[in-house]
Amino acid sequence: MNTILTGDRPTGQLHLGHYVGSLKTRKMMQDDPNNELFVMIADVQALTDNAKTPDKVSSNVLEVALDYLAVGLDPKKSTLFIQSQIPELSELTMYFLNLVSVGRVRRNPTVKTEIEQKNFGEGVPTGFFIYPVSQAADITAFKGSLVPVGEDQKPMLEQTQEIVHSFNTTYQEVLINPKGVFPEKGMGRLPGIDGNGKMSKSLNNGIYLADSKDTVDKKVMSMYTDPNHIHVHDPGKVEGNMVFTYLDVFAKDKAYVEELKKQYQNGGLGDVKIKRYLIDVLDEELTPMRKRREAFAQDPQYVMELLKEGSLSAEKVAAQTLDEVKTAMGINYFR
Ligand code: TRP
Numbered sequence: 001m002n003t004i005l006t007g008d009r010p011t012g013q014l015h016l017g018h019y020v021g022s023l024k025t026r027k028m029m030q031d032d033p034n035n036e037l038f039v040m041i042a043d044v045q046a047l048t049d050n051a052k053t054p055d056k057v058s059s060n061v062l063e064v065a066l067d068y069l070a071v072g073l074d075p076k077k078s079t080l081f082i083q084s085q086i087p088e089l090s091e092l093t094m095y096f097l098n099l100v101s102v103g104r105v106r107r108n109p110t111v112k113t114e115i116e117q118k119n120f121g122e123g124v125p126t127g128f129f130i131y132p133v134s135q136a137a138d139i140t141a142f143k144g145s146l147v148p149v150g151e152d153q154k155p156m157l158e159q160t161q162e163i164v165h166s167f168n169t170t171y172q173e174v175l176i177n178p179k180g181v182f183p184e185k186g187m188g189r190l191p192g193i194d195g196n197g198k199m200s201k202s203l204n205n206g207i208y209l210a211d212s213k214d215t216v217d218k219k220v221m222s223m224y225t226d227p228n229h230i231h232v233h234d235p236g237k238v239e240g241n242m243v244f245t246y247l248d249v250f251a252k253d254k255a256y257v258e259e260l261k262k263q264y265q266n267g268g269l270g271d272v273k274i275k276r277y278l279i280d281v282l283d284e285e286l287t288p289m290r291k292r293r294e295a296f297a298q299d300p301q302y303v304m305e306l307l308k309e310g311s312l313s314a315e316k317v318a319a320q321t322l323d324e325v326k327t328a329m330g331i332n333y334f335r
Pocket of ligand 1: 006045138
C-alpha cells in the first residue's frame with residue numbers, strides 16, 4: 001500500500017504543463033487500488049506570497065478543484081482537500097522549523113530562484129522563506145511515501161527527507177521518508193506556445209484545461225514554429241518547433257510524427273498542416289476533460305461540498321500523525 005500526497009498552489013487555472021508534469025501521473029496512481037491518494041489545494045502556501053491579495057488565492061480554489069475533477073481525479077477514490085482547513089499542518093510546521101537552520105532554508109535552490117524572480121530581496125515574507133518546511137509538514141502529516149511532482153519540486157523533497165531524518169533520530173521513528181515521483185525524461189517541462197521556457201499566466205503562453213476548443217485551436221495556430229520556414233517547399237527545423245515538441249508529447253502515433261518530421265525537414269510540408277494535426281491530437285485529449293469540467297462547473301456548491309468532505313477526512317489523518325508526533329516529542333501532556 002502506498003500513500004501519495006501532492007498538491008498545487010491555487011493561483012490560477014491548471015494548464016497542459018501541469019497535466020503532463022503531474023496530473024496525468026496522479027490519475028494513473030489513483031486508479032491503482034494499492035494506492036491511497038491525497039491531493040491538496042495548497043492555499044496556505046499560495047498565501048505566502050499573496051498575503052495582500054487573498055482573493056487571488058481563494059477565487060482559484062474552485063478553479064483548481066474543477067481542473068482536478070476534469071482530469072479524472074475522483075473524490076470517491078481520492079481525498080481532495082484544502083490546506084487551510086487542516087490546522088494540524090501549521091502546528092506540525094512549527095515543530096519542524098526548529099529542526100531546520102536558516103542557512104539550510106536559504107540554500108534551497110527553488111526558493112532562492114523564486115526570491116530572485118520575485119525581486120523580494122530582504123523583503124521576502126518569512127512565511128514564503130520557510131514554505132519548504134511547511135511542505136514537509138504537508139507530506140509527512142499524511143505519511144506520504146510517494147510524492148508525484150514536477151522537476152522544480154526536487155529540492156522540496158530533499159528538504160523533507162532531511163527533516164524526516166532529523167525528527168526520527170532526534171525523537172522517535174514516527175515519520176515516513178517520502179520518495180519523489182518525477183516526470184519521465186522529456187515530459188518534464190512543457191514549454192509555452194511561444195517557445196519560452198515555461199507556461200505562465202504572465203507570459204500568456206499557456207494552454208489551459210479550461211480553454212474552449214476554439215481558444216485551443218487559435219493558440220495552436222499561433223504557435224512558434226521555425227521562423228525561417230516561410231514557403232511550404234522550404235526545409236524546416238524540428239528542434240525548438242513547438243508544434244513538434246507538443247506532438248512528441250501528445251501524439252499517440254509516434255511513427256507518423258517521425259514521418260512528418262522528415263517531410264518537414266526535407267521541405268514540402270506546411271505549418272498549417274502540422275498545426276491542424278496537433279489540433280486533432282489535443283482535441284482528443286482535451287474534449288473529455290472539458291466535458292467533465294463543464295459538468296462540475298454547473299454546480300460549484302456541490303464541488304465545495306466534495307472539498308469539505310475531503311478536508312474533514314484529511315484532517316482525521318493529520319490529527320492522528322500529530323498525536324504521534326507530540327507523543328514522540330514528549331509534549332502530549334494530557335494523555
Ligand atoms: N509547492 C507545490 C507547488 O508549487 C505545491 C505543494 C504544496 C505541494 N504542498 C505540497 C506539492 C506537498 C507536493 C506536496 O505546486
